[in-house]
Amino acid sequence: MLATSETVEILDQSEQLGKLVSGSDVYERYLQAKQDMERDREAQRLIRAFQDSKTQYEEVERFGRYHPDYNQIMKAVRQKKRDMDMNDYVAAYKVAERELQKLLDELSQIIAGSISPQIKVPKDGAVFQDTGGGCGCGSGGGCGCS
Template identity: 55%
Template sequence: MIVATSERLELLMQSEMLAQNIIESDLFQQYVECKHTLAQDKEAQRLIQAFNREKELYEDVQRFGRYHPDYHKVTKSVRIMKREVDMHEAVANFKKAERQLQDLLDEVSTFIGQSVSEFIKVPKGNPHFQSGCGCSSGGSCGCS
């Protein structure tokens, strides 16, 4: 059973204030604007929908791997579609804003974790876009 102490309540209030400061930041506002612009961009939405359809085909082909008769065709097609989506200005701007906001959140969580203990492992961002092993331990595990 968790007891609500005044210290715990104070920490929760401070974390809410931190979250509010992040929401009021220029980075968050830029993220929201880019997200809205992307949602309103008909060409970007068309490309994303076409890519999602192509991705479903790709996932179906992946079940059989190289033995599927359309493996090379679908694999090439999904790469081309992905590049087309990623190169669209609204998508690129959104991804950039999203990455910047994620970096801020990573910095805040790392700062808090490291302030408590250097051994605290803090989950960070998307491991697909990070170098090293992605364990988020700040290198203390010796992997990076």
């Protein structure tokens, strides 16, 4: 790709947009929630406990229901995730993270829509969503899920 003046202009505008996002209240709340969560010993203990149980789950998952500890490990993973999610700092971080993701999704949607309504944009954790009013499931609207 050759660096044309148009390319340089687009890169400059992208950098400005990035600075606006990193200066936003949404981003500041996200950073604060992340720092609070990282500083809280109980939150960190719960996160580590969940990660440890996930490691056990991955070992059991290879064998599925046939593993002798399958039910016990599955229950433990769900319980540790619930415990982690119920921590105030983890919950606040997840809310702030979703708000930041929503802002980034909206920006992506606006940028894509300014080019063409047919451009598909990643949104809400989905790989692609149809921005042209279709259902987004890939069936071309034939399924009726729109």
